[in-house]
Amino acid sequence: MHDIPGLPRAKGDEPDRKFIEALARGLDVLRAFLPGDGFLGNQEIAQRTGLPKSSVSRLTYTLTQLGYLTYSERMEKYQLGSGVLALGYAFVSNLAIRQIAKPMMQELANNTGTSVGLADRDRFKMIYVEYSSPTNVMAFRHEVGDRVPLSTSAIGRAYLTALPDEERQFFFTHIEKDNPDQWPAIKEGILESLTSYREKGFCHSYGEWDPDVNGISVPLTLGKNTIYCFNAGGPAYRLSRDFLETEVAPQLKNMVRNIEATLIRY
Template identity: 30%
Template sequence: MNQPGETNAADPLFNQSLEKGLAVLRAFNAQRRTMTLGDVAEATAMSKSSAQRMVYTLEALGYVCKHPKTRRYQLTPKVMEVGYSYLSADILVDVANPFLSELANITGETVNLTEPYDREMVYVARFVASKFIPIHMPIGSRIPMYCTASGRAYLSALERGRAQEILAASERTVRTPHTRTGIDEIMQVLEAARERGFASNKEELFLGDMTVASPIFNSERTPVASVHVVAPTSRWTLEEAEKKLGPLVLECARSISNSVRALV
């Protein structure tokens, strides 16, 4: 992690204290559920005194609390207010929910809505089926664009040059034995997705996980999100998923896009 404020030190309007406070909140994750002050300082590349000031302020505001016995810090549910504020203000989520629900009912599988951030897709809506799914991805989870159906659906809707720039800037690590990492190969996959209107992914991010996705556009025909259906390999082959789920996902995405355009 870069030193907070390092890349914005020359900007007189940039508030480095706010950046440091947010860095502390972002440092907590599944691997660091609780931390000491020393842990916070190390995770955020701050001095221990800076970490102490940030943690003290966040604790006073109710975003962090200290366990009375272990004396380790952890996040409080108040942190979720920030994410909820985004979701409640996101018109796309409201517009998409009825269509996502309908798609989940028709397919009997879990349906998700993701939006792009940097070189990742962020889960913003989810309708979970009663059937088993191999991977749990709660709202707010982030997945890379290069090896996921939702990411590829979004990339396929961009100008080819822009999609290639994002792929080149991505850390295309091998997640499973099936992960495609070559730019040329992924660009070919994007071309196929562009022609069909939907993209697919078979066990490239997680084993047992397969998805089919289609991009959502705003009134300016700019891609703003992707809708995808989870088709576990325990129930589907790739050919079956593309044949049966592909057209349904595409129709759902088109319906959402048309509804978004109707609001403008």
């Protein structure tokens, strides 16, 4: 069994007496809701989670009673409730790195004309927990809670480069399984980014996640299982590879060092 926190248990994993299966299934139901989804029915949730519809029906009923879902009798579907918002707000508001990083991220965004993000891993994707856009400049932007892939985004590649070799190989196996045809090109891009980090101190993705977006990223490791990543990027027509590597990368690396130093004193 893998020992990487935040990942679902795989079939064939040895039983863990401390692991509460019913709780895990309930959380999987909440994870089935993605940004922009609105309402989902039990059948849709069952398809997304792989759980039996009968189990989903009991779980959605329980989560509704607890305030984590709300039910529309007219539509016969569910949407996320205020209980989820309360949990999310508690997480973001108490995240020390977010409070420290925000002003530095905004300064970097204004100085370079790039969008600057802070992300954490959420299973096999990266999720943004903070984001800053430059003032008075048209920029590509994300919202807090948006997710991007580990394999092709700069910020995802930064996370992969910060992992020990054995853990990185675990993610490689998963990415290859989900993208068998594209895997050779994906792996080449990740390894190029890994080389860039070792030689230059930053990772990159130039049109590989989105053809119209260029970005660079730097990881920040705070403990064995705590890796945050910062990126800077935006529209490829305005932010060339040379500009990002020559002008932005030194400032991004310096910002991450300053955030790390501040956290140590925090």
